Amino acid sequence: MTHPAPDQVPVLALEGVSKSFGAVRALRGVSLQLFAGEAHALAGENGAGKSTLIKALAGVHRPDEGTVLLDGEPVVFHGPADARDAGVAVIYQEPTLFPDLSVAENIFMGRQPRRSLGRVDHRSVRAAAAELFRRLGVDLDPDQPARGLSIADQQLVEIAKALSFDARVLIMDEPTAALTGSEVARLFGVVRSLREEGAAVLFISHRLEEVFALCQRVTTLRDGAWIASEPVEGLGEDDLIRRMVGRDLDELYPKLPAEVGAVALSVRRLTREGVFTDVSFEVRSGEIVGLAGLVGAGRSEVARAVFGVDRWDGGEVQVGGKPLKPGAPSLAMAAGLALVPEDRRAQGLVMGMSIERNINLTGLRATSRAGVMNRGGERSRAVDWAVRLQVKYARLADLVGTLSGGNQQKVVLAKWLATSPSVLIVDEPTRGIDVGTKAEVHRLLSQLAGEGVAVLMISSDLPEILGMADRVLVMHEGRIAAEIPRAEATEQSVMAAATGVTGRAA
Amino acid sequence: MTTTAEPVRVAVPPSGGLLDRVLKMRELAILAVLVLMLAATQIDNSAFLSQQGIKDLLLNATILVLVAVGEAMVVITRNVDLSVGSVLGITAFAAGDFLQGGGNPLLAVVLAVALGAAFGALNGLLVSIGQVPALVVTLGTLYIIRGVDSIWVGSREITASVLPSGFVDFGHNGLSALPYLAVLAAVVLVAVAYFLRNYRSGREFYALGSSPEAAGLAGVPVRKRILAAYIACGALAGLAGALYLARFGNVDSGTGSGYELTVVSAVVVGGVAFTGGSGSVYGVALGALLLTSINSVLPSIGVSSVWVQAIDGILLLLAIAVDRVLALRVTGVLRKRAAETRSARHG
Numbered sequence A: 001m002t003h004p005a006p007d008q009v010p011v012l013a014l015e016g017v018s019k020s021f022g023a024v025r026a027l028r029g030v031s032l033q034l035f036a037g038e039a040h041a042l043a044g045e046n047g048a049g050k051s052t053l054i055k056a057l058a059g060v061h062r063p064d065e066g067t068v069l070l071d072g073e074p075v076v077f078h079g080p081a082d083a084r085d086a087g088v089a090v091i092y093q094e095p096t097l098f099p100d101l102s103v104a105e106n107i108f109m110g111r112q113p114r115r116s117l118g119r120v121d122h123r124s125v126r127a128a129a130a131e132l133f134r135r136l137g138v139d140l141d142p143d144q145p146a147r148g149l150s151i152a153d154q155q156l157v158e159i160a161k162a163l164s165f166d167a168r169v170l171i172m173d174e175p176t177a178a179l180t181g182s183e184v185a186r187l188f189g190v191v192r193s194l195r196e197e198g199a200a201v202l203f204i205s206h207r208l209e210e211v212f213a214l215c216q217r218v219t220t221l222r223d224g225a226w227i228a229s230e231p232v233e234g235l236g237e238d239d240l241i242r243r244m245v246g247r248d249l250d251e252l253y254p255k256l257p258a259e260v261g262a263v264a265l266s267v268r269r270l271t272r273e274g275v276f277t278d279v280s281f282e283v284r285s286g287e288i289v290g291l292a293g294l295v296g297a298g299r300s301e302v303a304r305a306v307f308g309v310d311r312w313d314g315g316e317v318q319v320g321g322k323p324l325k326p327g328a329p330s331l332a333m334a335a336g337l338a339l340v341p342e343d344r345r346a347q348g349l350v351m352g353m354s355i356e357r358n359i360n361l362t363g364l365r366a367t368s369r370a371g372v373m374n375r376g377g378e379r380s381r382a383v384d385w386a387v388r389l390q391v392k393y394a395r396l397a398d399l400v401g402t403l404s405g406g407n408q409q410k411v412v413l414a415k416w417l418a419t420s421p422s423v424l425i426v427d428e429p430t431r432g433i434d435v436g437t438k439a440e441v442h443r444l445l446s447q448l449a450g451e452g453v454a455v456l457m458i459s460s461d462l463p464e465i466l467g468m469a470d471r472v473l474v475m476h477e478g479r480i481a482a483e484i485p486r487a488e489a490t491e492q493s494v495m496a497a498a499t500g501v502t503g504r505a506a
Numbered sequence B: 001m002t003t004t005a006e007p008v009r010v011a012v013p014p015s016g017g018l019l020d021r022v023l024k025m026r027e028l029a030i031l032a033v034l035v036l037m038l039a040a041t042q043i044d045n046s047a048f049l050s051q052q053g054i055k056d057l058l059l060n061a062t063i064l065v066l067v068a069v070g071e072a073m074v075v076i077t078r079n080v081d082l083s084v085g086s087v088l089g090i091t092a093f094a095a096g097d098f099l100q101g102g103g104n105p106l107l108a109v110v111l112a113v114a115l116g117a118a119f120g121a122l123n124g125l126l127v128s129i130g131q132v133p134a135l136v137v138t139l140g141t142l143y144i145i146r147g148v149d150s151i152w153v154g155s156r157e158i159t160a161s162v163l164p165s166g167f168v169d170f171g172h173n174g175l176s177a178l179p180y181l182a183v184l185a186a187v188v189l190v191a192v193a194y195f196l197r198n199y200r201s202g203r204e205f206y207a208l209g210s211s212p213e214a215a216g217l218a219g220v221p222v223r224k225r226i227l228a229a230y231i232a233c234g235a236l237a238g239l240a241g242a243l244y245l246a247r248f249g250n251v252d253s254g255t256g257s258g259y260e261l262t263v264v265s266a267v268v269v270g271g272v273a274f275t276g277g278s279g280s281v282y283g284v285a286l287g288a289l290l291l292t293s294i295n296s297v298l299p300s301i302g303v304s305s306v307w308v309q310a311i312d313g314i315l316l317l318l319a320i321a322v323d324r325v326l327a328l329r330v331t332g333v334l335r336k337r338a339a340e341t342r343s344a345r346h347g
């Protein structure tokens, strides 16, 4: 393990950087130093300013005050291209791909290998992309268009893009948020070898165990201000949380025993050709059922089919004993179903609309009379939920797109919880949400279950599944591979079923 | 991993992926419609595809192909240029006026191209720096340029008799059935297609149209590329203006009015999505050929030309429907692929 000598010059550093968006002071006098051969973590709650800091390093935002230092010399990045040319590779929090172009072109846009006369060498582009995917151990076709990739696959493409640079500095803003254990392990393997080759790494994750597994130093931000920079060694999770939140945290998984009632959601032999097969399960009111599995096992697809976003080819779904018409989300909503989707940007939110409008999109009936909107009702509904979920915003009329990633996720949750569903399906409910609010979301889910709501929770975060679920369903290659009661659910038993090591349990 | 071209070590899939295949399917579909239409007309009227008939068909298409190819570059970047009709009109008159005063024909063409490029630059600057929607900006310049044209031209008119005979001949003659103008258009077409496909900046046009936000983050010089697309579009409209003069020899202040709608139709029929980021200029050229052929087909099978516009509209809707069906098919294919990959991945 290399600890930087005190006189070593940081590859990339920020000194006293401030950045405001209107009245929001996203960064106030923050300093940060990234050393070659070191992985540095950036910790902080949602809206603490982590992504803003990264964008200042990447040339997306120009700091209002303070300087960026490259090899100890002040530099001004006029745009992402400048930072890129200086050897800074960035994975942004939200995947930003070109949906119409192939995955390979997405990775190499603007940097394609060339042959004579400056022409793009399409074969090398494809080959290089294939080689990157091989290194990451993912099975993506370089020729596939980026449109329609799952969030996890999009993140993998972003990771491949960042690795395709000969980067001196690798910056990753929540690259693992939608990935499961095995993909994360692969990524970490690649990042470690880059670090050993002398790259500086900046890493953000709300999964603290990942911070401890990968990084040597950690810098904590709170409300845009620098709190601490320290070695990870000797630091406990509690210490880190205290730095982030400013107080001790209550229990992260406040699961209360709830009274389990009648079957609220029943899925029988549901099949969508080539996607999932023969999926049967029940969720009773008052119960939280976890749906685990590797990326691509078909978990989100089942949720989308149940809610009627996608059609299914066979089987039946019943809500409260009544069969549900396939392919009709509005009927599913009327039957008391709610789905918090995995992709907040594409499916969850209208980025160009205000926070208030977004929350109320699901309640156009509830807040209108004879088709005329009741603005007062809308407002109070939005305030109510924004406060319950601790969304950090300046004004409700602000565009959702200007919120931090975790706060956007809270708005998606608010939007669907406000429908008072009887069956709630949540797909990666805490993706990108900080530990403090994670506990809050968990408490909310537990409370909803206590009120008799049936909850189906899809999550790539195994501790979350183990901590919250009364029962764990594990999917493997489009089938339910195991059903494990809370008492027997352990990391080993779930992972074994998810990777297909054990056969059918239950 | 370096970005220089290294010897290829990894097995490469034989050729073109799904995206390429869809594009080809789309182009083949227009080609099929075109061939069917021409064949049917030929059966009905055997004089239709005579040497002169083919030549007329190509001559008619030339101007539209040029302007539509320029427009396609702009539409691929998720913008639009409605001023192409006005630019064509004013550049045609400028070239005519220059020739009338005894100017060199080649210089006249260069003048028209430069004037068109200047108007393109104006549009491009307004769109990329002013951050005003392209539809509004170019609607404005459409009227401004037309207005300037009317004031300048007044009731004057250029006729073939005042033009050098070599220039007019160039507009009419060719190698047997192949007019010079069509050769010129084909050269431009191939060059633009090659540029868009094989140069980084060409690929960036697509990236930009597919997601402007992602393009910015990927370091694509967004404004520069948009400006370049508009300049190219204006230059091609200018070239088309000069060729219009050579072909018809008759230009007044109304030349090119309403042409932008035909151009945009050709682009959409040709498979360039209005949301940017997809399509090819070959498709657009086929679309232009199809639209102009209808103009010739209808009279020769004895249908009144009042039907032309209605049929253009139907074609437009048809093209949009085909695009939609294709998109659904692609989603289906992707779904199946994902399933195959999945079983391979963990199996």
Ligand SMILES: Nc1ncnc2c1ncn2[C@@H]1O[C@H](COP(=O)(O)OP(=O)(O)OP(=O)(O)O)[C@@H](O)[C@H]1O
Pocket: A021, A024, A025, A026, A044, A045, A046, A047, A048, A049, A050, A051, A052, A053, A093, A392, A393, A402, A403, A404, A405, A406, A407, A432, A434
């Ligand atoms: N473009 C913008 N316009 C206005 N406000 C913004 C913009 N970008 C960020 N902000 C605000 O700046 C603050 C910091 O946001 P930032 O995205 O840096 O948080 P973060 O630490 O990355 O949070 P998360 O963990 O949720 O991703 C937030 O209050 C956010 O609303």
Ligand SMILES: [Mg+2]
Pocket: A050, A051, A052, A093, A173, A404, A405, A406
């Ligand atoms: Mg963030």
